[in-house]
Amino acid sequence: EYTSHADLQMWLKMDKDVSSAGDIPDDSGNSKVGGFPASNDRPAFVPDTPSPHIQSHCCDFNGSTNQVNIGSASDWDATIVEGGDSQMTLAVWVNLDAHDGGVEHFMDFGGDNILFGRQAANKVYFQTEWNSGAAAWWLSTILLDDYEGTWIHVAVSYDAGSTANN
Numbered sequence: 001e002y003t004s005h006a007d008l009q010m011w012l013k014m015d016k017d018v019s020s021a022g023d024i025p026d027d028s029g030n031s032k033v034g035g036f037p038a039s040n041d042r043p044a045f046v047p048d049t050p051s052p053h054i055q056s057h058c059c060d061f062n063g064s065t066n067q068v069n070i071g072s073a074s075d076w077d078a079t080i081v082e083g084g085d086s087q088m089t090l091a092v093w094v095n096l097d098a099h100d101g102g103v104e105h106f107m108d109f110g111g112d113n114i115l116f117g118r119q120a121a122n123k124v125y126f127q128t129e130w131n132s133g134a135a136a137w138w139l140s141t142i143l144l145d146d147y148e149g150t151w152i153h154v155a156v157s158y159d160a161g162s163t164a165n166n
Contacts, residue, residue, distance in 0.1 A: 008028045008029075008030075009028060009030060009032075009079055009080075010026050010028050010030060010032050010070060011026060011027040011028040012024045012025075012026060012027070012034045012068065012070070013027055013055060014043075014058050014059040015055040015056075015057060015058060015059075016045075016059075017045040017057070018036065018042055018043070018045070018059065019042050019043065019044055019045045020042065023035045023036070024059075024068060032070065032071060034068035034069065034070050035068070035069045035070075036067075036068065036069065037069055040065045040066075041065065041066060041067050041068070041069075042066065043059035043060050043061045043062070043066040044059070044060040044062075045057055045058075045059060045060070046058060046059075046060045048060065048095060049151075050093045050095075050151035050153070051151075054093075058093075063097070063104055067108075070109075073109070073110045073113070076109065076110075080160070085159075085161065086159060086160035086161035087157070087158070087159045087160070087161070088157070088158055088160070089155060089156070089157040089158075090106075090107055090114075090116050090126075090155065090156055090158075091153065091154065091155035091156075092106045092107065092116075092153070092154055092155075093151055093152070093153050094106055094151070094152060094154060095149070095150065095151045095152075096118065096144055096147055096148050096149070096150070096152070097148065097149075098148050098149075099118065099122045099144065099145070099148065101120055102120065103117065103118070103119050103120055104117050104118045105117040106118070106154065112127075112129065113128065113129050114127070114128045114129075115127040115128075116154075116156055118144060119139070121143075122143055122144045122145055123139055123140045123141070123142065123143060123144065124139075124140040124142070124144065124154055124156075125137065125138065125139050125140070126138040126156045126158065128158065128160065138156065
């Protein structure tokens with residue numbers, strides 16, 4: 001059994017069937033949950049997985065209406081900004097469908113305040129916004145064309161307190 005690092009704030013494995021009821025449990029030990037405010041937010045549950053060594057099934061998000069609520073902006077401000085060092089790492093396992101040219105969010109905090117996903121040019125992107133509109137962008141140089149239909153692990157680390165992000 002894996003024991004998480006003390007700084008890990010939330011770990012949602014997405015390995016529970018929540019297609020009709022329930023919440024995604026937090027495996028970090030911090031007792032947070034991933035919830036679903038509306039019934040159409042719920043993902044399907046499928047026997048796909050990045051590896052049987054990781055898990056046997058996973059949640060399958062439809063790319064438009066499915067989403068997980070992981071708490072309020074004030075919860076995360078207290079954890080990362082006021083109560084922490086303003087550093088965060090976001091990581092996901094994704095199985096990319098054929099790209100239709102649109103933007104796909106792997107994660108979206110606070111209604112576009114922190115975005116992590118695949119953008120129109122089929123590259124990984126990260127954007128964070130603060131102070132009513134000032135934003136920092138990062139765009140990968142790697143095209144994701146070769147990874148469509150394949151599970152990949154994507155992570156980005158960000159230090160909101162660094163002036164290098166301006």
